[in-house]
Each structure stands twice: as C-alpha cells, then as structure tokens.
Amino acid sequence: MSVSASPAPTFAPAAAAATVPPALEARRLTLDYTTDAGTVRAVDSVDLTVAEGERLVLLGPSGCGKSTILKALAGFIPATSGSILVRGKPVTGPGPDRLVVFQEFDQLLPWKTVRDNVAFPLRVARKVSRAEANARAEAALARVGLTRALDAFPHALSGGMKQRAAIARALAADPDVLLMDEPFAALDALTRRQLQEDLLALAEELKFTLVFVTHAIDEAVLIGTSLHLLSPHPGRTLATRDTAHFGLADVGSPAFESLTREVHGLLFDKAAHV
Amino acid sequence: MSELDLGAATGLHRRTVRGSLSPARLWRHTGVRRLVILAGLAAIWQVAALWQNNPLLFPTFTDTALAFIEAARSEGMLWSALASVFVLLKGYAIAIVLALVLVSGAVAIPFVRDVLQTLTAMFNPLPAIALLPLAMMWLGLGEKALLLVLVHSVLWPFALAALSGFEQVPETQRLVGRNYGLRGPSYVVRILLPAALPSILSGLKIGWAFAWRTLIAAELVFGVSSSQGGLGWFIYRSRNELLTDRVFAGLACVILIGLVVEMVIFRFIERRTVLRWGLQR
Ligand SMILES: Nc1ncnc2c1ncn2[C@@H]1O[C@H](COP(=O)(O)OP(=O)(O)OP(=O)(O)O)[C@@H](O)[C@H]1O
Numbered sequence: 115m116s117v118s119a120s121p122a123p124t125f126a127p128a129a130a131a132a133t134v135p136p137a138l139e140a141r142r143l144t145l146d147y148t149t150d151a152g153t154v155r156a157v158d159s160v161d162l163t164v165a166e167g168e169r170l171v172l173l174g175p176s177g178c179g180k181s182t183i184l185k186a187l188a189g190f191i192p193a194t195s196g197s198i199l200v201r202g203k204p205v206t207g208p209g210p211d212r213l214v215v216f217q218e219f220d221q222l223l224p225w226k227t228v229r230d231n232v233a234f235p236l237r238v239a240r241k242v243s244r245a246e247a248n249a250r251a252e253a254a255l256a257r258v259g260l261t262r263a264l265d266a267f268p269h270a271l272s273g274g275m276k277q278r279a280a281i282a283r284a285l286a287a288d289p290d291v292l293l294m295d296e297p298f299a300a301l302d303a304l305t306r307r308q309l310q311e312d313l314l315a316l317a318e319e320l321k322f323t324l325v326f327v328t329h330a331i332d333e334a335v336l337i338g339t340s341l342h343l344l345s346p347h348p349g350r351t352l353a354t355r356d357t358a359h360f361g362l363a364d365v366g367s368p369a370f371e372s373l374t375r376e377v378h379g380l381l382f383d384k385a386a387h388v
Numbered sequence: 389m390s391e392l393d394l395g396a397a398t399g400l401h402r403r404t405v406r407g408s409l410s411p412a413r414l415w416r417h418t419g420v421r422r423l424v425i426l427a428g429l430a431a432i433w434q435v436a437a438l439w440q441n442n443p444l445l446f447p448t449f450t451d452t453a454l455a456f457i458e459a460a461r462s463e464g465m466l467w468s469a470l471a472s473v474f475v476l477l478k479g480y481a482i483a484i485v486l487a488l489v490l491v492s493g494a495v496a497i498p499f500v501r502d503v504l505q506t507l508t509a510m511f512n513p514l515p516a517i518a519l520l521p522l523a524m525m526w527l528g529l530g531e532k533a534l535l536l537v538l539v540h541s542v543l544w545p546f547a548l549a550a551l552s553g554f555e556q557v558p559e560t561q562r563l564v565g566r567n568y569g570l571r572g573p574s575y576v577v578r579i580l581l582p583a584a585l586p587s588i589l590s591g592l593k594i595g596w597a598f599a600w601r602t603l604i605a606a607e608l609v610f611g612v613s614s615s616q617g618g619l620g621w622f623i624y625r626s627r628n629e630l631l632t633d634r635v636f637a638g639l640a641c642v643i644l645i646g647l648v649v650e651m652v653i654f655r656f657i658e659r660r661t662v663l664r665w666g667l668q669r
C-alpha cells in the first residue's frame with residue numbers, strides 16, 4: 115500500500131501534539147446505546163486522526179456505526195470511553211466548530227429563507243452582524259450555485275438544491291471540521307455525481323477539513339484523502355487506506371478500480387484478505 | 389404601467405386572467421367565495437322566515453339586520469360584545485401562558501409530561517360550563533368565576549396541541565439547533581417554537597373557539613346577576629323581553645366575531661407563517 119505517501123503526523127500523535135494538534139482526533143472511541151433491552155455496543159475502540167485540510171471517509175456496511183461515530187464527533191452523544199479532541203481540546207458537547215450536513219432533506223429550517231438559513235449559524239454561533247452574515251451567506255450560496263434561490267423557502271427547493279444549501283450553510287460558518295453523514299445518499303445518480311464533483315472542487319479551493327460518511331465505495335474513494343473502513347456491528351477499524359491521489363479524472367482508471375475491488379473484498383469477505 | 393405592458397405583450401388571454409375584475413379571478417379569492425356562501429345562506433334564511441311568517445319565533449334576515457343596527461346604535465350591543473371579548477382575551481391569555489409553562493416543563497422533565505398528560509386526559513372531556521356552579525361557589529358571581537371556566541376551557545386543549553407540536557419537531561432540526569450550540573430558552577424560541585408552530589396555531593384556534601363558546605354560555609347562565617353584562621347577557625335579556633329579532637342579532641354578533649377572528653386574524657397569521665413556509669397546505 116501507499117503508506118509511505120502519508121505524512122508523519124498521522125502516525126506520531128505525540129510529536130504532532132508538541133507542534134500543531136490535528137484538526138480532529140478520536141482515541142479508542144467506544145460508543146454504546148442504552149435501550150430497554152439493555153446496552154448495545156455500536157462502536158468499539160476506534161482511533162481516528164484527521165489532519166488540517168484532510169478529508170477522512172468513514173466507510174462500512176449499514177448499521178456498522180458510521181452515523182453513531184459522526185454524532186459522537188459532533189457532540190450529540192457522549193463517548194462511553196475514549197476521547198475526542200478538536201485541535202487538541204476535548205469535545206464536551208455540540209458546537210459550531212463542528213458543523214454537520216445531514217442526509218435528511220428537512221435539515222434546512224423551513225421557516226427561514228435559504229439566505230437566512232445560511233446566515234443563521236453565523237448570527238447565533240459566530241455573533242456576526244446581520245449585514246456581514248447576509249453577505250457571507252450570499253457568497254457561500256453563490257459558490258454552490260444557488261444565487262437564484264436566495265429568497266426561496268426550503269419547501270420550494272429540489273432535494274439537490276436543499277443539500278447544496280446545507281453545504282453552503284456549513285461552509286459559510288467556517289468550522290474547524292465539517293461533518294457530513296451521507297449527504298448525497300437520497301439523491302438520484304446524476305445529481306449525486308454533480309454534487310460530488312462540486313464538493314471536490316470546493317475542497318480543492320477552500321482546503322476544509324472533512325469527515326464524510328458513506329456506504330458507497332466509489333464515492334468514498336473519490337471524495338476522501340484517506341479511507342477508514344469499519345467492520346459490521348459493532349463498528350471496529352478494519353483497515354485504513356490513503357486515497358489522496360485519486361481525483362475526478364481517475365474514476366474508472368485501473369488503479370481506482372483495483373482499490374475499489376480491494377475495499378469491496380475487505381468489507382464483504384474479510385476472510386479472503388486477513 | 390409595467391403590468392399593462394405585460395398584458396399587451398402576452399395577449400388578450402393573459403389580460404383576462406390578470407384583470408382584477410374578471411369573475412374567474414375574483415372566484416379564486418377565498419374571501420369572495422366565503423362572501424358568496426354567506427349571501428346564499430342569508431337568502432335561504434330570508435325565504436324560510438317569510439314562508440314561516442312567524443316573526444316572534446323566527447324573524448327574517450332583514451328584520452335581524454335592522455335589529456342588529458338598532459341594537460348596536462341604542463342598546464349598547466357592541467359594548468356588551470366588547471365586554472365579552474375583553475373578559476375572553478384575559479382568560480385566553482392566562483390560559484395560554486399557563487399552558488406554555490406546563491408544556492415547557494413537560495418537554496424538559498419526563499415526570500411533568502406524565503402529570504400534564506394525566507391532567508389533560510382528566511379535564512379535556514369535562515365541559516367548562518359544568519365547572520360554573522363550583523366556580524360561582526368559590527369565587528362569587530363575577531369576572532373571577534368567568535375567568536376560571538374560561539381558563540379551564542382553553543388550557544387543556546391548547547396544552548395538548550402544543551405538547552404534541554413540540555414532540556413532533558423533526559429530529560434533524562433539533563440536531564441542527566444543538567449543532568449551533570443553542571440551549572435552553574434560546575433553543576426553544578429559535579428552533580422548537582417555530583418548528584411546532586402549525587400545532588400551536590391549531591391549538592390557539594381550538595382554544596379560541598372553546599373560549600368563545602364557554603363565555604357566551606356562562607354569561608347566559610349567570611348573566612342575570614352579573615353586573616357588567618356581556619353579549620350572552622344581552623341575548624338573555626332580549627329573550628326575556630321576547631325581542632326575538634334582537635336575540636338573533638346577538639347570535640349574529642357572536643358568529644360574526646368568531647368568523648372575523650378565524651378568517652381574518654388566524655388566516656392572516658397562517659398565511660404569513662405556516663402556509664408561507666410550506667408547513668401546512
Ligand atoms: N438510537 C438508537 N438506539 C439504539 N440503538 C441504536 C440507535 N441508533 C443506532 N443504533 C444501533 O447502532 C448501530 C449503528 O447505527 P448507525 O446508525 O450508526 O449505523 P450506520 O453505519 O450509520 O448505518 P447506515 O449506513 O444504515 O446509516 C446499529 O446497529 C443500530 O441498531
């Protein structure tokens with residue numbers, strides 16, 4: 115594998131902490147759900163490190179705990195054990211330094227126009243003045259091609275436009291880490307590809323730090339700079355891969371296909387590889 | 389100017405659709421349709437009353453309209469109506485505030501939720517007017533007793549609607565609010581309240597209808613000994629004097645106020661909020 119291509123900080127947290135801590139780090143993260151039937155372990159001792167400007171993709175079969183990890187990173191659910199650090203500081207709850215883009219179309223607040231939806235987190239979380247918040251919202255919406263829909267209410271947007279607006283909302287607030295939970299999963303194939311391309315272009319331009327959850331292997335290889343494979347229930351780290359060298363032009367190339375096939379093998383018949 | 393240009397540019401057909409006086413366009417206006425329905429009902433009333441020919445029991449529409457104007461002018465019917473509305477608003481406001489406090493508690497604390505659900509299940513089926521004798525024994529014959537039954541009539545149905553509204557707020561929108569670091573009151577005001585507005589508004593409408601009914605009924609029952617005398621009392625007095633057209637005028641006044649609140653005030657709020665946001669059709 116291309117392990118040698120990875121920069122040092124990923125493998126030397128102690129040394130990194132002395133200089134610049136990674137944007138996001140999870141150490142031996144274990145997550146349980148308490149239900150009437152008892153305690154369910156969803157995620158078991160997962161380590162993650164996301165350096166500044168990196169895009170980590172969590173990939174695994176349905177029910178393996180991807181959303182659970184993301185919710186923990188966002189601070190919505192507490193860790194049973196282990197820790198989560200943002201720029202070296204422990205996460206104690208949700209906060210605007212980690213903005214989430216969800217899969218659901220109803221994540222835009224229906225009582226606000228598209229512009230106000232994007233300006234809202236700037237106003238409440240970043241305490242930006244109304245004029246500046248609006249200006250930044252309009253700029254972010256222009257980036258995702260939604261200038262036409264500034265004054266529309268969310269119910270009048272298509273699914274793809276809603277997800278674009280949600281991405282613009284997260285981008286505008288300039289968080290330390292962007293968290294996305296299958297943001298394109300409910301879209302048709304054409305729109306999904308378009309949004310993947312647009313997201314990649316934005317990532318190239320803005321160099322944001324991203325944790326992206328998906329269960330589509332090609333999407334994972336395309337979007338991420340590194341891949342984190344999870345085993346089914348409870349989620350454990352299966353393998354990690356560096357995918358930084360794959361871009362849009364590589365989709366369908368032999369290297370892309372062979373990695374896709376290898377990941378597929380790792381996820382669905384572990385025995386053949388272990 | 390530009391409207392005319394547009395009409396000219398797109399031809400005759402477009403102009404007939406856009407023209408403000410075209411019947412088709414007027415018909416699409418809800419207010420116009422409602423007025424036509426009301427006019428139709430008035431016509432049926434008039435014909436039926438003329439045919440019955442018994443003004444003492446069933447006055448015509450025109451007689452009622454005249455009595456309405458007369459009563460409004462010299463009998464102080466509108467003042468009675470105003471007195472009723474004033475008491476009603478007081479009780480309504482107290483009930484809404486109480487309900488919101490209870491519901492906030494219920495949203496935050498599971499035990500309070502159980503308490504509230506038990507209370508609504510107990511008191512919702514109990515007609516407010518059935519509390520009146522008790523209210524009169526406790527609080528005497530006055531506004532306080534009226535307020536007690538009013539609050540009872542609004543509190544439970546509104547609390548039930550508001551609670552279910554809060555509970556139905558989509559999980560994603562809750563997470564979005566928390567994601568921005570919103571908590572406590574600002575989370576409630578900025579996320580839960582607007583998201584629950586459809587249910588809250590329908591609770592307000594139900595509460596209003598219950599309050600209005602309860603108040604008029606309560607005034608009818610003990611208006612005799614009440615000093616201020618609202619619309620119910622006006623109706624009761626007119627009946628005692630066998631002024632049937634005036635009884636009808638009083639009833640028309642009750643209906644009109646109800647209609648105005650429902651179709652003008654609530655409709656206006658809905659059009660500005662839940663309809664505009666696509667939360668309600
Ligand atoms: N609220 C909950 N209460 C109890 N168990 C839960 C809860 N949410 C998730 N789980 C369990 O935790 C495990 C992981 O769920 P999670 O939603 O993280 O999966 P996922 O990897 O995101 O799957 P998908 O790809 O289908 O979205 C599942 O087995 C699920 O049954």
Ligand SMILES: [Mg+2]
Pocket residue numbers: 180181182295
């Ligand atoms: Mg999921």
